[in-house]
Structures are given as structure tokens and as C-alpha cells.
Amino acid sequence: MRYLPLTADDRAEMLKTIGAKSVDDFYADVPEAARLNGTVEGLPDHQGELAVERHMSNLAAKNRAASSGPFFVGAGAYKHHVPATVDMVIQRSEFLTTYTPYQPEIAQGTLQTLFEFQTQVAALTAMDVANASMYDGSTACAEAAVMATRATRRKKVVLSGGLHPHYAAATKLLCEAQGIEVVQLEHAIDGELALADAVDDATACVIGQSPNTFGTVTDLSPVAEAAHGKGALLVSVFTEAVSLGLVTPPGEMGADIAVGEGQSIGNGLNFGGPYVGLFACTQKLVRQMPGRLCGETVDAEGKRGFVLTLSTREQHIRRDKATSNICTNSGLCALAFTAHMTLLGGKGMEQLAVLNHEAACDLADALAGVPGVEILTPRFFNEFAFRTPVNAEAVLAMLDEAGIVGGVRASRLFPGDHLGDVILCAATECTTPEDIAAYAAALKEII
Amino acid sequence: MTMNTQGRPTAPESVSMSSIETVSGSRGLLQHEDLLFEIGTSETTGVDLPAPKGTKNRLGGVARKQPTGLPGLSEPQAVRHYMRLSQKNYAIDLGLFPLGSCTMKHNPRLNEKVARLPGFGDIHPLQPQATVQGALELIDELAMWLKTLTNMPAVAMSPKAGAHGEFCGMMAIRQALIARGEGETRKRVLVPESAHGTNPATAAQCGFIVDEIKANKRGRVDMDDLKAKLEKPDDIAGIMLTNPNTCGLFETDIKEIADLIHAAGGYFYCDGANFNAIVGRVRPGDLGVDAMHINLHKTFSTPHGGGGPGSGPTVLSEALAPYAPVPFVVKDADGMYRLVEDIEGDASESFGRMVAFHGQMGMFVRALTYILSHGADGLKQASEDAVLNANYIQARLKSVMTAPFEGYCMHEALFSDAFTAEGIETIDIAKALIDEGYHPMTMYFPLVVHGAMLIEPTESESKAELDRFCDALESIARRAAQGDEALKGAPYLAPMRRLDETKAARKPVLKWAEPELAPPVAAE
Numbered sequence: 001m002r003y004l005p006l007t008a009d010d011r012a013e014m015l016k017t018i019g020a021k022s023v024d025d026f027y028a029d030v031p032e033a034a035r036l037n038g039t040v041e042g043l044p045d046h047q048g049e050l051a052v053e054r055h056m057s058n059l060a061a062k063n064r065a066a067s068s069g070p071f072f073v074g075a076g077a078y079k080h081h082v083p084a085t086v087d088m089v090i091q092r093s094e095f096l097t098t099y100t101p102y103q104p105e106i107a108q109g110t111l112q113t114l115f116e117f118q119t120q121v122a123a124l125t126a127m128d129v130a131n132a133s134m135y136d137g138s139t140a141c142a143e144a145a146v147m148a149t150r151a152t153r154r155k156k157v158v159l160s161g162g163l164h165p166h167y168a169a170a171t172k173l174l175c176e177a178q179g180i181e182v183v184q185l186e187h188a189i190d191g192e193l194a195l196a197d198a199v200d201d202a203t204a205c206v207i208g209q210s211p212n213t214f215g216t217v218t219d220l221s222p223v224a225e226a227a228h229g230k231g232a233l234l235v236s237v238f239t240e241a242v243s244l245g246l247v248t249p250p251g252e253m254g255a256d257i258a259v260g261e262g263q264s265i266g267n268g269l270n271f272g273g274p275y276v277g278l279f280a281c282t283q284k285l286v287r288q289m290p291g292r293l294c295g296e297t298v299d300a301e302g303k304r305g306f307v308l309t310l311s312t313r314e315q316h317i318r319r320d321k322a323t324s325n326i327c328t329n330s331g332l333c334a335l336a337f338t339a340h341m342t343l344l345g346g347k348g349m350e351q352l353a354v355l356n357h358e359a360a361c362d363l364a365d366a367l368a369g370v371p372g373v374e375i376l377t378p379r380f381f382n383e384f385a386f387r388t389p390v391n392a393e394a395v396l397a398m399l400d401e402a403g404i405v406g407g408v409r410a411s412r413l414f415p416g417d418h419l420g421d422v423i424l425c426a427a428t429e430c431t432t433p434e435d436i437a438a439y440a441a442a443l444k445e446i447i
Numbered sequence: 448m449t450m451n452t453q454g455r456p457t458a459p460e461s462v463s464m465s466s467i468e469t470v471s472g473s474r475g476l477l478q479h480e481d482l483l484f485e486i487g488t489s490e491t492t493g494v495d496l497p498a499p500k501g502t503k504n505r506l507g508g509v510a511r512k513q514p515t516g517l518p519g520l521s522e523p524q525a526v527r528h529y530m531r532l533s534q535k536n537y538a539i540d541l542g543l544f545p546l547g548s549c550t551m552k553h554n555p556r557l558n559e560k561v562a563r564l565p566g567f568g569d570i571h572p573l574q575p576q577a578t579v580q581g582a583l584e585l586i587d588e589l590a591m592w593l594k595t596l597t598n599m600p601a602v603a604m605s606p607k608a609g610a611h612g613e614f615c616g617m618m619a620i621r622q623a624l625i626a627r628g629e630g631e632t633r634k635r636v637l638v639p640e641s642a643h644g645t646n647p648a649t650a651a652q653c654g655f656i657v658d659e660i661k662a663n664k665r666g667r668v669d670m671d672d673l674k675a676k677l678e679k680p681d682d683i684a685g686i687m688l689t690n691p692n693t694c695g696l697f698e699t700d701i702k703e704i705a706d707l708i709h710a711a712g713g714y715f716y717c718d719g720a721n722f723n724a725i726v727g728r729v730r731p732g733d734l735g736v737d738a739m740h741i742n743l744h745k746t747f748s749t750p751h752g753g754g755g756p757g758s759g760p761t762v763l764s765e766a767l768a769p770y771a772p773v774p775f776v777v778k779d780a781d782g783m784y785r786l787v788e789d790i791e792g793d794a795s796e797s798f799g800r801m802v803a804f805h806g807q808m809g810m811f812v813r814a815l816t817y818i819l820s821h822g823a824d825g826l827k828q829a830s831e832d833a834v835l836n837a838n839y840i841q842a843r844l845k846s847v848m849t850a851p852f853e854g855y856c857m858h859e860a861l862f863s864d865a866f867t868a869e870g871i872e873t874i875d876i877a878k879a880l881i882d883e884g885y886h887p888m889t890m891y892f893p894l895v896v897h898g899a900m901l902i903e904p905t906e907s908e909s910k911a912e913l914d915r916f917c918d919a920l921e922s923i924a925r926r927a928a929q930g931d932e933a934l935k936g937a938p939y940l941a942p943m944r945r946l947d948e949t950k951a952a953r954k955p956v957l958k959w960a961e962p963e964l965a966p967p968v969a970a971e
Contacts, residue, residue, distance in 0.1 A: 001821075001824075001825050001828060002820075003553055003555060003820070003821065003825070003829070003906075003907070004825070004828060004829060004832055004906055005907070005908065005909035005910075005912075006832050006835070006836075006906075006909065006910060010909070010910040011832075011835060013910070014835055014836075014838075014839045014910060015835070017839060017842050017843065018835075018838050018839060018841075018842040018855075019842070020838065020855065023831045023834060023835055025855060026834045026835070026838060026855045026856075026857065027697070027725075027728055027729070027834075028855070029696070029697035029698075029699045030697055030725075030728070030729050031699075031701065031702045031734070033702070033733065034702065034729055034730070034733040034734050035728070035729070036727070036728055036729065036730065039727060039823040039824050039827050040595060040596055040727055040730070040823050040827075042595055043592065043595055043596075043822070043823035044819075044822055044823065045822035045823055045824040045825070046820060046821050046822030046824055046825040047819055047820060047822060049557055049820070051819075052557065052561075052816055052819045052820050053557065053560070053561065055819060056561045056564070056567075056585075056812070056815070056816055056819075057561075057564060057566075058581075059566070059567075059581040059582075059584055059585050059588075060561075060564040060565070060566025060567050060581055061566055061581065062566070062580045062581025062582075062584065063566040063567070063570050063578065063579045063580070063581040063582050064566075064570070064574070064578040064579070065565035065566055065569040065570060066569050066570060066571055066574070067565060067569050068565070071571075071574075073571045073573055073574050075573050076572075076573070076803055076804070077571055077572055077573070077804070079569075079571065083493070083494055083522075085493070085522055085525060085526060087563075088526070089525075089526075089529040089533075090752070091559065092529070092530070092533045093533075093538050093540035093541070094533035094534065094536040094537075094538045094540070094541070095529075095533055095536065095538075095752065095753060096538070096540075096554065096559075096750045096752055097538040097539040097540045097551075097554045097750050097751070097752075098536050098537060098538040098539070098544075098751070098752070098753045099539075099544065099546055099549055099551055099751050099753070099754075099886075100549070100751070100753065100754045101753060101754070102546070102889075103537070103877070103878075103881065103886060103887055104943070104946045104948075105878070105881055105938050105941040105942065105943045105944070105945065105946060106535070106536065106537040106881055106886065106938075106941050106942065107535075107536055107537065107753070108532070108535035108536070108942055108943055109532040109533050109534065109535040109536035109753075110536055110753035110754065112480075112482065112532050112535075113529075113532060113753075114753075114754075115482070115957075115958070115959070116482060116483050116484070116959070118957055118958050119484065119958040119959045120517055122958050123515045123516060123517050124515055124517070126513070129957045129958060130957075130958070132754070133754075133755075135607035135608060135611065135755075135756070135802065136607065136802060136803055136804075137803065138802050138803035139607065139611070139801075139802055164803065166800060166802070166803040166804070167803060169799060169800035170800060170801055170802055170803065172799065173618070173798070173799040173800065173801060174652070177618060177621065177652065177653045177654050178652065178653075178654050179654060210509070217506055217507065217509045218509065219508070219509050244511075244515075245511070245515070246506070246510060246511055247506060247509050247510065247511055248509050248510065248511055248512065249511060252511075252512070252513070261803075268568045268569060268809075269568070269569055269570055269571045269572070270567070270568055270570075270808050270809040271567065271570045271571070271572050271579065271582050271804070271805065271808035271809075272572030272803070272804025272805045272806065272808055273572075273607065273756070273802075273804055273805070273806055273807040273808055273809065273810075274607070274755075274756030274758075274807045274809050274810060275803075286955070286957070292754065293955070293957055294957070295951040295952070295955045295956055295957050296951065296956040296957075297946055297947045297948065297950045297951035297956075298946070298947055298950065299943045299944040299945060299946045299947070300936070300944035300945045300946075300947075301944050303943060303944070305943045305946050306946075307946050307948050307951045309948065309951040309952050309955055309957075310952055310955055311952075312952070314644075315610070315644040315645050315647075315648035316644035316645075316892075317644070318644075318648075319644050319647040319648055319657075320647035320648055320650065320651035320657040321651070322644070322648045322651075324648070324652065325610045325613065325614060325645050325648035325649040325651075325652045326608070326610055326611075327608065327609060327610040327643075327644075327645045328608045328609070328610070328754055328755040328756070328757045329754045329755045330754075330755045330756050331751070331752045331753035331754030331755045331756075332750070332751075332752025332753060332754075332755065332756060333752075333755075333756055334754075335752070335753065339525065339529060341517065342483055342487070342493070342518075342519065342520050342525050342528070343492070343493035343494050343519065343520065343522065343525050344492060344493070344494055344519055345487060345488075345489060345490075345491050345492045345493070345517055345518055345519015345520070346489045346514050346515040346516055346517040346518070346519065347489060347490055347491070347492050347519060348492035348493070348494050348496060348519055349515060349517065350511075350514065350515075351492075351496045351498075351499060352494075352496055354499040354501075355496060355497065355499055357503070357504070357505070357506070358499055358500055358502075358503050360505075361503035361504075361505050362503070364505070378507065379505055379506060379507030379508075379509065380505055380506075381506070396575065397575075400575055400577070400578070405571075405574050405575070405578070408573045412573065412788075415788075415789045415791060415792070416791060429496065
């Protein structure tokens, strides 16, 4: 009970002040039949720090950490190095244990970092404005689709076959709940340009992804042109934020909304979450945007300060007319992102992106040298798909025996889509030449 | 009555110290800090990366042409930047954080230590399932606790936050109605006017129509209004009810409400944001609830980090369990844990996938660590202490502030602004609390009470801390009752004076931009 400061004497004295006989008095409104006597059955009582730590360590020991050997899994989450300073910053009590900055006079730390985060995301994506983070990339994508229907007053959304299938699923779910028609194009390794043909006068937006799920990078400018020609918007998605250091950003391709996953910068893998959704758009659309925004203002003495703003879009004021039901954001993960981005700067970001790209090029060259392997992705950043002459699941299992986590079988993401012999794999700055050599050598043994 | 135990002056004439100006903008130990964009350069970097070889390019012509231009800071510059900013934040580690309905309790550091074990923090959501058995077991173990504490048969772990959990529960209801062939006809969701703003927003996001129910004089659902709404039940999808509600009160008629909704053919969604008041004392499954999200950060102490991340696992009744979202964890006969991900396969009745991966694993680790530390006995004691602390605050302050409802409260004490003199508002009281060294309470919520002040002390506070807080608030309340104009200017002692929110909204500045250079002075 080390977390509870009240003593038995305190409790007795407080009850006296209140004029209650016991705490049971406070629960008098609970219907008789639903009152519990004693503690909930079937659960253990409290434990000391040592015992809990031991239990959790035992669970952790049953998992293989990505850093423990050659590791090539991507597909929406990426193994990158996070500088020690980033973790120090987010563990500062004043960042870690504070709440939503509802009282700006005593929350300028959080607010200024959110303002800096918004500026960084806008610059990276080359968009006008960014919000103060969403849950993750997939929910940001879903919200972007709904936002596009609101902005265009149209009820149809077209999804690329290169869009991450989990992003597509989350988007379909939110859209279908609201009566929005979703058209999903056939999965294709180089399928982004097909979006241009799918847009019509009823389309609210087309959603493309670059680099896409198969790693393919695409110039979406022709898609933007086709969409705008029909009065539709282009939503541009990315799952690998580091790519923005090297590839043409969404804003320069004519995207109206850019969304993506920010996990790669400052955030660990964490088995899928918490992550940080990046969300940016053109100035014209800012009042349609979901989620939190931090804005600049002055205090009573004229000093610059920051506040949460444009809240008239939000659920606590507009209730059932709000732009979304989102109440929270990924504040701490956004802080990790912005701290890492601050350490990198524009120069470091570009260098990091080039290192990722070169590692992937080296990996592709090494794997292409294995007889029977075919690299399927024509242009890529740090991830690509390849075909093996043997079933992908079997290949990955055998690589696993050699201590190598070789990637994701495409059929895990696209069940039933006849991609049984395709593996998606990624390299990052964490990938060493030895890792690459080990992968190629092991693959040669297997096939 | 002890006063000024923090050694800070409260009399208005003593606050002129705020007018002292410094050249640097710093104030003693409180350092001024400009924006990163004003102190960094695009050539500076605080990471040492190896030089690229510069020989390979497979981008196919999609290379970035314009540099980002983003500034970087060296490592020591970055450390100072963030440390200086951190000092402009209030946090639960610094003191009482009585935001009602938000629940700011102690965040144990053991949780953080454990979450950073490489076996939890450094595992990929798509690596082979045989290599993440411990993670899947952890999800299963946390799920067991949540199901047992609520007496509900199923739980969806993937919702990313409380509002996302609401979305999960309402989507399960929607799917159940579709399965009954009533997806198109049952579109009306009843939502009490005291509900969190997320409740009506969630119902709307799921394609439902919101129908508001009034609150009665006791701050609970008006049963007559509810019954009137149910007279024509054919279009009723369900009800979204917060319990304990946003007035800090237990809904006395909750079982009857559940029965009425079920008899009307609808489902009962309970907003579990305030579950921390009743853990170990009441199981929502015994109240007739069909779905309820649990905010792990509120009830189980995962840190809120200035706005998130949250986590909102949603428990489901027998009736809704088949429609739970993918992915979910199952344990096979051979003792291996497995993720069910395919809605074409094992999860054919599932309403689908809400999010890319498996939810907030990092929060699951922290929540389970907290739960095991407390145990069943400690969780119950924590609920009772939270409720005791709130009632103590209510008892100590009700003679100087106005409590709008009779009787005991649950985990938060609610006051209205009826006691203040003309011209003094709730916001003035809140801002004056900042000068006393406290984060203010929740203001103007719930909407059903005029000038509401909702105070949630949680179980983390000692009696001595509660007394200090009550002393400070009592002093401010007396000044408010007397119409002390100085309150309108508070805070005086915070890092910033009162901020102009109207200006921020009127012409929004949402990112930093290079200041425009003054035009060159034309030569004569």
C-alpha cells in the first residue's frame, strides 16, 4: 500500500469532519444487489516492488528485443536509434506527469513544445499547418478521410492498393460508420498512380501512400492534379517519417492533407503503441482539422505565450457537431518526436535519411545476389518487397532459427491475396553491414 | 485555521513583485527560453551520425529538392532548451492537481522502469508471434484483471484512448444492431446533458442521432424524461451514461435505467472515465452495462504526458462480445498465445479493425505494474481513499462555497459560483489558485451547474496536503464572496500572466515563421 498516504487515524478524523460513520456511507447510492462485500474474488493482494519487478521481468524475458540481433521488420513501425537525451527529456516529471495544458499560465513548457512540434511537422511535410498530434498514423488517416468528406461535401473515398492494409481497415471502419462509401483499389506494388484514374466527380479524396506498404516511392503530383481537376482532395500518407528527410514531401506534390506515423523519430517500437500520428493540411482546411492545435498569443503584460486554440471545432464545445470525438493527443510521444527532431536538425535529418536509404540499397543488392530472389519494389526508400522461390512463412521461420528476424510475410498483411511467397523487409541506420551479410548468407542456405 | 503554510503572500497589495523586469527575461531560477527556431541553426546537429557513402540511390527521381531548413541544437543546447521549458510546467510530481474528471494521481516510477525493459519497449508489432509470447501473455493478464474487476466477459484492448474506447463500444453496439437486422432503424442514442462532450461526439461519429436527457435536481438522470424518450422505443440504439457521473455522483437508478434500455431493445454504454471511484466496490457488469471503456491513465496511473498517450480498453457484455474488434489475443490448447487478426477467419463477426496494431502496449505494461503493486485489496482501498478525500474537501469547503447537490459525493467534489460576488467568476478563483502554488480545478464543467468547479483530489493526497489546499481555496473563496477585484488579475506569480485566448483564436498563428525583415530605408 506504498502509494496511499492516508493513515488509519487520518481516515477516522476525516470521517468525523465529514460526519460519516464509515466509507460505506459514500456508496449508499449503489443498488444493494451490486454492492461488493470484501474484495473482488480471484485476484491477488498487493505486492512489493521487488516481486512486481520480478514478475514483469520474467514476462519481458519471453520476448526477443529488436536490438538483440539482425532485425529487418518494418511495415508501419521501424527500428531506429533514439538518442539518450530524448528519453531523459520525456522522463522529466514536469513533462511526464502533467496533464493537457488547460491552464496555459502554468503549462508553457508543454505548449511551447507543441508549437515547435507543429512547426517541425509542417516543415517536414511542406504543408501550411500541422496539429499537435493524433493517436497514430492509421487513425490520422481515417480522420483525414472523414475531414475530406466534410470539406468537399462529398461521400466517397478512394484508397490506394499501396496503402497499409491496417490503415485502410481503420479508415473503412470510421467511414462506413458515417455512411461514407469507400473504394479500395487492388493491392499493387507500384499502384499509387492508379488513383488518378479512379477519381470522379463524386470523390471527396483519394488516399495514396509514399513510400507505400511495399516500399515504393512515387511522385503523387499527377494524382494531385487529377484529383483537383475533379474537385477532390489528395490525402498523402507515410508510415516512415524518416523518409521525409530525403524524398519529395507531400506538400510539394500537391497534397491537401498529409498524415503519417511519427514513431520513427524519437519513439520506440513498443509492440505497436503508443505512437504519434502526424497530421498536416493546407491553410484553407485548418478549421476542418480534427484534434488539438496550439497557437501563439500574448499574456496580460504583452509577453509571447502559447495556448490551445480553435477549440470551437472540438467535442467539448460542439459535442455531436465536432470535427471528431478525439479528446486527448499523443503529447508525450510528440515531445519525444520534437526532441529527437531538434537534436537532428535539418542537416541531421537528411543525413539519417540517406543512411537509411543506403542501408536498404545495400540490403537489396545483397539479397538480389541470392539465386532465386527477386526484388519487386522498383523505387524505394528504406523498405522493399522480394519474392522467394520458397513459401515466405517457411523462409522467415528458418531465418528465425539462424537468429535473424527477416521481415514480414506479405500474406500477414494481405490475407488471401496470393502473396505467399513475398516478404517485406526494411533496413535502417541500425542495420550493420554484418547484419546484411548474415541475412544474405542465411537466405542462400535456405533457398 | 493555518494560513499561508507555503510562505507565500496572498494579500493583493503584496503582488507588485511581478512588475520587476530583467534584461534577460529570466526571473531568478526561472530561465527565459526562446523558440527552438530562434536559437538553433540549420547546420547544427546534436547527433553524431556516420557520413553516408553517397554512392547509391534507388529513389527514382523522387528526391527532396528543398531542404527542410529546420534548425538543430547541439546536445547541451537541447538539454537546456527542454529543461528550461519543463520548469514552466505544473505536474502531479510537484503538487496536487485537482482537475475533476481528469484524474491526476501519482505516477509510480516502477511503471516507467519496467516499460523500458527491451523485452517490452523494443519489440515490433509484426515480428513473429513466437518471439513475443511474453507480450501477448501480458495483454492476456491485464485483460483478465479488467474483466474480473468489472465482471464483464470480454475486453477489447486496442482502443488508443478513452474517446477511442467509446468509439469501440458504440461500434460494437452498431454491429450488434446490424446483426439483428435493425442497423438502419435503431439510430437514436440517449445521452444525458451532463455527459462528457466525447459521448455525443462519439455517437455522431458512429452515425447515430443524439437525443439529450435532462438532469434532475439531484444531479442524476431525470427518470421521467428518460421514460418519455422511451415511449417510442423502435428507433432506440442505446444510452451513453457516465457513472459515477460528471457531477461526481453515483447514478442511483442505474439498474432501472439498464432494465428500461434493454426492454426497449437498446444497449447500455457506460462511460468508465470515473471507474477509479468504484474499483473493488462495484462491478459494472452487475449493473447491467453492455460496454464500458476504462481510461488506464485515470484508474491505473499511466502518466498523461501533457495530453497523452491515453489508453481505453473497452469491456463488453456477452451480447456484444462477438463483435469485438481485431486484433485480440487467444490462448491455444498448447499454451501458446496467438493474435487473431483476420476478420475473414476466426473473427468473422468482428466489427473490424480500429487501429494499425494492438493498442497501447506501453500503457498496458504500466497499468499492469500498477495493478499488481496495488493488488485487489489496494485497488479497493485506493477507491475508498479517493472518495474519502473528495468528501473531506466538500465538507471543509461547503460553508464558504456553494455545493449544488445534497449529500455525499463520489471521487470529486462539485461547487457552483453562486457564492461569488458580482463580477467575480470561476476563472478568477482558478487563476488565484495558481498563485497559491496549485493547479486549478476543472472549470465550467459539468455544464449543468453554473460556473462549475469540479475538484478531484484522488487517493494520492495526504490529509495535510488536503488541509493546505482547502486553506488556500477557502481564503480565495472568501475574497471572491467579498468581491476582491484583485482576483481578476490573477495569476501574478506564475511564469506568465493571464493569456489572451481570444486573440489566439481570432487570427491563429499555428507555427513559427521567419519574421519579415523591415523594408530597407530608401536612400535620399
